Amino acid sequence: MSSISLMTRRLVIVSATTLLLVATLAAQPLDHTTLAAIREEGLGGSQVMDHISWLSDVYGPRVTGTPAIEQARAWTMERLRAWGLSNVHEERFPFGYGWSLDRFHAHMVEPQVMPIIGYPKSWSSSTDGTVTAEVIRVDIRTAADFDEYRGALGGKIVLPQPEREVRMLEGDLVLRMTDAQLAEASATQVPPPPGRRRRGRAARDGPSFADRLQQFYVEEGVVAVLDRGGDSFMMGAGSGLPYQTQRTDGGTIFVGRGGPRDENAGNLVPAITLAVEHYNRMVRILEKDVPVRVELNVQTTFHAEAAATGQMNAFNILAEIPGTDLADQIVMIGAHFDTTHAGTGATDNATGVAAMMEVMRILQTIGARPRRTIRLALWGAEEQGLLGSREYVRTHFGDRATMQLLPAHDTLSGYFNIDNGSGRLRGIWLQENFAVAPVFERWITSLRDLGVTTLGPRSVSGTDHTSFDAVGLPGFQFIQDRLEYNARTHHSNMDVVDRVQRDDVVQMAVVAAIFAYNTAMRDELLPRTALPRVDR
Numbered sequence: 001m002s003s004i005s006l007m008t009r010r011l012v013i014v015s016a017t018t019l020l021l022v023a024t025l026a027a028q029p030l031d032h033t034t035l036a037a038i039r040e041e042g043l044g045g046s047q048v049m050d051h052i053s054w055l056s057d058v059y060g061p062r063v064t065g066t067p068a069i070e071q072a073r074a075w076t077m078e079r080l081r082a083w084g085l086s087n088v089h090e091e092r093f094p095f096g097y098g099w100s101l102d103r104f105h106a107h108m109v110e111p112q113v114m115p116i117i118g119y120p121k122s123w124s125s126s127t128d129g130t131v132t133a134e135v136i137r138v139d140i141r142t143a144a145d146f147d148e149y150r151g152a153l154g155g156k157i158v159l160p161q162p163e164r165e166v167r168m169l170e171g172d173l174v175l176r177m178t179d180a181q182l183a184e185a186s187a188t189q190v191p192p193p194p195g196r197r198r199r200g201r202a203a204r205d206g207p208s209f210a211d212r213l214q215q216f217y218v219e220e221g222v223v224a225v226l227d228r229g230g231d232s233f234m235m236g237a238g239s240g241l242p243y244q245t246q247r248t249d250g251g252t253i254f255v256g257r258g259g260p261r262d263e264n265a266g267n268l269v270p271a272i273t274l275a276v277e278h279y280n281r282m283v284r285i286l287e288k289d290v291p292v293r294v295e296l297n298v299q300t301t302f303h304a305e306a307a308a309t310g311q312m313n314a315f316n317i318l319a320e321i322p323g324t325d326l327a328d329q330i331v332m333i334g335a336h337f338d339t340t341h342a343g344t345g346a347t348d349n350a351t352g353v354a355a356m357m358e359v360m361r362i363l364q365t366i367g368a369r370p371r372r373t374i375r376l377a378l379w380g381a382e383e384q385g386l387l388g389s390r391e392y393v394r395t396h397f398g399d400r401a402t403m404q405l406l407p408a409h410d411t412l413s414g415y416f417n418i419d420n421g422s423g424r425l426r427g428i429w430l431q432e433n434f435a436v437a438p439v440f441e442r443w444i445t446s447l448r449d450l451g452v453t454t455l456g457p458r459s460v461s462g463t464d465h466t467s468f469d470a471v472g473l474p475g476f477q478f479i480q481d482r483l484e485y486n487a488r489t490h491h492s493n494m495d496v497v498d499r500v501q502r503d504d505v506v507q508m509a510v511v512a513a514i515f516a517y518n519t520a521m522r523d524e525l526l527p528r529t530a531l532p533r534v535d536r
């Protein structure tokens with residue numbers, strides 16, 4: 001080895017060290033004193049389960065436009081004010097009719113007595129008190145089938161679906177992400193060739209077949225429509241996760257919407273989803289030409305816009321910790337406040353709401369002094385299509401339809417959302433914002449002990465961060481262990497406090513608080529992607 005090459009190597013070593021030193025100096029240090037205080041208060045003094053129990057046990061379910069969600073709002077705003085948060089207020093927006101369930105019971109009374117497990121669909125109309133009616137199986141697939149049943153359905157309860165196979169619980173029920181699943185989440189998927197892509201629904205003229213069928217039931221004088229819900233195996237829609245989870249059945253019922261909330265609210269036949277096993281039993285009896293009769297009572301209330309409170313039926317709740325030298329810039333955190341109706345909205349989404357409320361409580365309790373203003377948003381009417389967050393983004397930041405932007409668009413550093421159940425945060429989806437990756441990579445380095453390890457490049461949808469993403473603002477959803485979300489709790493009657501995993505939700509709040517605080521303390525705003533184009 002010549003002396004020259006030794007010299008060269010030493011030079012190389014020196015310059016590498018210098019580069020590292022420069023890089024370290026250039027990166028703004030994290031405020032580890034405050035981050036440690038967040039951990040101590042968040043892990044040691046957590047109040048998340050108390051928030052969840054109030055929101056779910058006492059005020060749940062929190063369906064938009066109901067007295068219950070107004071009670072939950074009053075409790076939440078009182079609590080936010082009690083913590084000393086600033087600018088606690090609500091922002092209302094139009095929604096249509098709210099809906100609540102007053103009474104429900106159903107029994108098969110012939111050929112044998114069986115109490116039926118079931119739930120009316122949301123926005124279902126009422127029966128005329130307690131009614132007893134013959135049950136018939138109908139098989140109407142196209143409008144051509146109407147003639148076969150015309151005049152035969154009056155005064156009947158109909159079963160429109162065939163028997164569904166109920167499988168043993170052999171599939172995955174609990175999604176606690178493995179190392180392999182986290183590795184999959186951190187990789188970009190190559191999309192299928194164009195020919196195999198799913199097409200959007202073709203534009204059509206006039207009402208859909210489903211709408212015409214509902215109208216046919218009304219015209220024929222059907223008493224009620226019973227169904228047994230969807231299939232046993234589900235993919236998490238929009239979750240970014242390709243894993244199939246088995247739904248639990250066995251008395252767990254996933255219940256959807258059963259009517260409109262506009263001026264036609266209440267005009268359809270009452271609709272009830274039953275436990276699949278009870279539905280199947282009636283189908284099998286009918287196939288033997290043995291008559292089935294059911295006694296049924298559905299009582300529901302439609303809450304007219306402005307009737308309950310003298311104001312519009314939907315709202316977002318806002319609260320702030322004011323910033324210091326960069327106070328006119330904003331970091332937002334949020335979760336949707338409303339729920340579906342069959343459970344108490346514990347994992348969808350009292351867990352997210354409680355974690356984000358807890359972020360504010362922790363920061364306030366430790367006396368954090370963020371440079372930027374940290375703003376909490378608890379969204380209304382997410383379950384009807386992200387209505388609250390869309391309205392907020394449209395009125396504060398910009399219109400996704402025209403891409404006409406408002407001045408505040410320049411001041412939002414980032415928005416962080418939680419809405420995937422009760423499980424701990426394992427990382428964050430980048431929403432294809434690759435410039436933000438090194439920033440988050442540095443933050444999660446000190447969160448590995450809490451299980452936060454993964455940056456997922458892909459864009460995920462289905463909840464309120466997409467309202468921000470749609471106008472080119474950095475809106476993020478955390479990667480979360482779904483636990484029983486897909487299998488048991490999401491939009492089901494078993495979305496209850498007993499399915500909340502306390503230690504996971506405690507972790508959620510600490511991690512979200514650290515992301516919010518780090519975002520508020522950076523010299524720069526978070527990097528953004530290019531603005532979306534306007535579709536014309």
Ligand SMILES: [Zn+2]
Pocket residue numbers: 336348349382419
């Ligand atoms: Zn949700």
